Amino acid sequence: MEEEDYGSLQNHLENDPDLTGPERVIADNTRMLFESVPQEKLPEGEKDRIWNRIIGYAQIPKADTRKRLFRLASWYRVAAVVTLISLAGVGYKLLKRPDSDVMKQAASSVSIESTETRLMLADSRTIHLKGENSDVVYQNDLIRIDSSGVEKNVNPAQKDGLNTLVVPYGKRSRITLSDGTKIWLNSGSRLVYPSEFAEGKRAVYLDGQAYFAVAHDTDRPFYVQTDRMDIKVLGTEFDVSSYGDDQKVSAVLAKGSIELLTQKDSFWGGQRSKMVPGTRAVYDGISKRAQIDKVNVDEYISWKDGYLIARHQTLNEVFKKLSRYYKYDFTIQDEEVGMETFSGSLDLHEDIDQMVIGLADATSLKYHKSERRFIFEKKDTPSE
Amino acid sequence: MIVDKSDIELWELFTSGSQTAFGRLYDKYADLLYAFGLRYTSDKDMVKDCIQDLFIDLLHYRDELAKDVNVRFYLLKSFKRKLHTASKKAAIFSLNEWDLDDKVVSGFSFSAEQDTVSDERQREMLQALAVEINKLPERQKEILYLKFTHNLDYEEIASMMQISVPTCRTFVYRAIKELRGKLEISTILLILWAL
16 A cells, blocks of 8 residues: 555655646646547447457467457448548537538538439539449530530529539549639539639538649639548649548648648647648548658549559458449458559459459459448468 | 555456456556557557557466566556557557657647646746756656556656666656756746745
């Protein structure tokens, strides 16, 4: 007991004779601050699930457990992702800039779960876009769809009203805005934009992944706003990935220069960082930091041309991208296999079955298909 | 103190074979370890895997575990080692997202929650303090976190961060003095007066 008392005394910097009065106050407040920081808790149900697995392993003979330790059921991860998507937009904080707020609301008010790409105009007309890849062009107060001759008028009264382009999983779309900016939207993305930009500023809101080729206009900087990071542009080409189910928001810069504004909703204002071409910024929602690294830009933007280029990416990452692109589930039976890396280029124009055959070949895995799901596993090899 | 003692009681029961005590320990520590893990990495799945792994280890090595330990410290330290191993493993696969050299895998960052403190002036002061704490070097932030959030003593922190006890003390003092230097004298006086 005495030892504990000594420990606690020594532990209380607030009474430390080596510190001055103000320093002790600081120590006291620092403690209070750390104690007031909310501690993240295991999500509902997860605690029990982990417990059940622990108890489950307790029944297995000692020698076998080590191997099985990191094999978490992929099923429950899929469930977690689905939950995150459906929760996105529910518990979000008010941002300081009202326009971003309004755009975000517009984005979260439409569901990504749909079989068709939809264009929702400011005057509440909805246009359904057919096909895997669609094309929308704004030009001279007209909206041209898929260069098929279908044309819609921009409602003159709603020029600054917000439109939303919703691209479900399995589809892609390209849109040319009124200022000439081209945006390639990847599967599972929503883009909110006005029919015509106002003076002084061009702003769009993105949820998902898109490649931007921004038309140069020094007088009207272009802003891409996302849930957790804003990007300011003068004229340049870059990719932004901000999926609700990813912890991380990232931007990859192909040409020009962009500025990132992160920690949008922090107490003491956001942080700015500049990017140069050939780099990728990853903003981590938890550590609230943006890290900028040199990357092979192709790897991140090849999807817009219908390729997936991977350089030492884990199979888990590759499969995550493929399942967004094709709207098929990809499951790996063995957790360790998912951590193995894959390098190569996949042609996404290919029929999915063809593509999967090639992929299985390259990774020496076997698979079977059941409805919209591919399940990959190790080929049977003699046990260790 | 009572909390600590019942931890020790639970630990003793568990090491002598009680399943119930093991369950209670899990109940008490799962969330805490989760929050702790997320200070070091943003990979929630990895943190969950490590929690699972840690408790399975405890079950398997039950007979060999020391009876007389500071439970919280013991769990945090073992857990941190697990996280470190797991993140090193993950780093091989995705170089972009992990800092290989650093022990602290991702940065510490936190902000004062508004609703826990009601007094306006104190809140302002805490916010100013939070800004400064966020600017401290990562290692110093980590020490403050272990010290103030988890109430570890210098020996424990030193052992966990693989530094010497005097270095650990120096770090804490330096952090406090640095914070004091940064904050407006008037703010501190205000608090002194408020106390």
